[in-house]
Amino acid sequence: MLHPGMLVILESTTYPGTTEEVILPRLEETRLQVGKDFYLAFSPERVDPGNPRFNTKNIPKVVGGITPRCTEVAASLYRKTLSSVVPVSSARVAETVKLLENTFRSVNIGLVNEIALMCHKMDIDVWEVIDAAATKPFGFMPFYPGPGLGGHCIPIDPFYLSWKARANGFEARFIELAGAINGAMPDFVVDLVSKALNDVAKPIRGSQILVVGIAYKSNIDDVRESPALDILELLAQRGARLAWYDPYVANLVGFEYAHCLNELDPTRLSEFDCALIATRHDGVDHELIARHCQTVVDTRNALRGLRSDNIHRL
Numbered sequence: 001m002l003h004p005g006m007l008v009i010l011e012s013t014t015y016p017g018t019t020e021e022v023i024l025p026r027l028e029e030t031r032l033q034v035g036k037d038f039y040l041a042f043s044p045e046r047v048d049p050g051n052p053r054f055n056t057k058n059i060p061k062v063v064g065g066i067t068p069r070c071t072e073v074a075a076s077l078y079r080k081t082l083s084s085v086v087p088v089s090s091a092r093v094a095e096t097v098k099l100l101e102n103t104f105r106s107v108n109i110g111l112v113n114e115i116a117l118m119c120h121k122m123d124i125d126v127w128e129v130i131d132a133a134a135t136k137p138f139g140f141m142p143f144y145p146g147p148g149l150g151g152h153c154i155p156i157d158p159f160y161l162s163w164k165a166r167a168n169g170f171e172a173r174f175i176e177l178a179g180a181i182n183g184a185m186p187d188f189v190v191d192l193v194s195k196a197l198n199d200v201a202k203p204i205r206g207s208q209i210l211v212v213g214i215a216y217k218s219n220i221d222d223v224r225e226s227p228a229l230d231i232l233e234l235l236a237q238r239g240a241r242l243a244w245y246d247p248y249v250a251n252l253v254g255f256e257y258a259h260c261l262n263e264l265d266p267t268r269l270s271e272f273d274c275a276l277i278a279t280r281h282d283g284v285d286h287e288l289i290a291r292h293c294q295t296v297v298d299t300r301n302a303l304r305g306l307r308s309d310n311i312h313r314l
Helices: 018-028 068-079 091-122 126-133 157-167 173-199 227-237 286-292
Strands: 007-010 039-042 061-065 085-087 208-212 241-245 258-260 274-277 296-298 311-313
Touching (some): 018 091, 068 085
Parallel strands (some): 208 241
Antiparallel strands (some): 039 061
């Protein structure tokens, strides 16, 4: 229950204007005055699961209030426990900051995925291209292609921004295009599997396929929006016999048609017609997979430096 002196902070990612247009009117129904009787602000959550260097304490905390006093009170709270607080002029600015951060990643991943598709058509190693470009000490930041976007933020948050932009008469074309490119990557990966199997005169239907790595990123157990799940569904639709392996993921609800492989046993691996590396986890012996599976599709450059006729790269 709202009471005088209370500070309310929204941290959930949402479209610009939510704090002011949705939260504030409900709180004002109490007849308390914002900035005087209570304080309302927005501060985006910034986390990078599995990152050993950055945590809640040392990641700068952006905060913007409905009024300057709201910003001041909210910033004072965060300063008690966090290393750095970044006040901005309004809740709308703070809301847009988070969307810019995630849209930046989405658009750049979309760009590098499109470059990967282009390089595939021209028989150019996109991973070598990126590594060489990354030697430039200015004006370039490496992003890496993959089988699609995952997690609860980057695949979704940019569309909050494009929706709000459209509501204000602006078409966010980069955001929409990046979403289309990233969203199409699981289909492209399944086509790679089909071509890899075709090279050994096998169809997807009836082939035993192992999907390696189910979490949406390395070294975590989060499968939300993971492209590996889309790939499993697409392969199942084509009649593949499926298994999956991920040392971080205990079970998959709704994917009972794919059985879990508990360990990478050479004898068992040799039974698979194809292994698809969808997520690269540290500690997983990807070379063991390549040595014993009949063919491998590597979407994460997990087999970097290893050359073999049975390895097919994104």
